Amino acid sequence: MLDSDRFVVESPYVRRARRSQWRHRLICFPYAGAGAAGFADWPQWLPADVELIAVQLPGREDRIREKPLTTMSALVRTVALALRPYLQGQFAFFGHSVGAVMAYELARALRDKRGVQPAHLLLSGHVAPDHPVSLKRLHDLPEPEFREALRELGGTAGSVVDDENLMGLLLPALRADFTLGETYRYAPGEPLSAPITVFGGDRDERAPLDGLAAWRRHTTGPFAEHVFAGGHFYLNESGAELAEAIGSALGQQTLRQEVRIP
Template sequence: MIPLEIQELAPESPYIWRAKRPRATRRLICFPHAGAGAAAYADWASLLPADVELVAVQLPGRQNRIAEDPFTEVGPLVNVLTHALRPVLDLPFAFFGHSGGATLAFELARALRDRGGRGPDQLFLSAQPAPGASAVRQLHALSDEDFHAEILALGGVDEELVEDEDAMEAMLWVLRADFTLYERHRLEPGTPLDTPITALCGDADPRAPLPEVMRWREQTTGAFSAEVYPGGHFYFIEDPAPVVSLIAGRMAAPATAGRTA
């Protein structure tokens, strides 16, 4: 049995935060939701098995990269990430993305496949409608007041941040940029992946209703399953353990053929 060596999630390069485990045999690479940074996954390291190393992607415009402009298009961002993440693609790995991060994880998986590179063994796509969804309200063009209200209604924002007007204004600027990035993105036609996809959502999430989440099955010829949890858009934020446990179990099990609902 490999002893657990818990390391804090820490910056390693502009795009990579890692909780190093020198004897890891697999990696879980996580993509944060709109407006968030790599630290959104800081608590996950201690929840993963000893042989799984946690990596979180850090994008411009937040935390230690707050002075940088965020990306305005998904394509150029994916191009950058195919190179920036190379140092952590040398072991078998899986992608987890939440909300807009799920779109980024999926597009990066397609880009790696199309370029003949090593792709993820599994994709875990959380709280994000599949490409082509039409039933989800677009937020990026709302007025400041309405956008602010919608963000607070979704949850996931610390009370201390809400009470700090300057910090909240800065966060809303990045949030609007990210919502613009993901809501304007359109999937280019292409061959479905053969990577197993697990789609996850909360049962009361207005941003990711189950019928739209289920359409991720169209994006893979491999295994597909949908997992529904109690809660809204940030269904796992108070207790990520059940989601991390599911991911760890799927990563440890051999990929199965076929589809399940």
């Protein structure tokens, strides 16, 4: 791994793998309970002209003892302020699961309040916000059932779920993160003009393929889908392939923009 592939802590919210000659800045939002470390390997898989920023939210990893954010509106306001110095040039958002909703709602807020949008929105493992889906609520389950639900989802290793001391630290933040996603309510609005590319696993019951396709109506720009083998956490096994697909999508966008130049 090159030095340019390593994260630098630039603020409580920002971990950046600096690239001196970047053309695209990819800002990544993690799923419930995860943090910036989930993207630590991505810089080595992305093209050299893509600079990666991973958002580190309170209550996760090295911020585990901080109070988590439990409403989408508060998260969007806070993260928009923290990311303001980085929202320049060609920036794109990626998010997985509840991170996809974070990315989408932040994109809408920036459009509505500042008149700017990401150059590309890359969304993974979550249905469109207005697509009907029936999922069991997890955030208010009793602790034994909540732990078992985490085990079944696969995002938290069984060895972690069974570790009483570790789970004693993680459970409050995990429950808060699921509260964030499960209490979110979509407010109808105008579609974005930024291109949207969606990613998912072909066996993901939480984000079935018709729900991924429903993101198409949330942009007036180009739309694309990529499906990988796997369930909700397909990216844990296919991280390199996903990062390469994202790099390709950003490169294709550059070509489209260059073609439009007189």
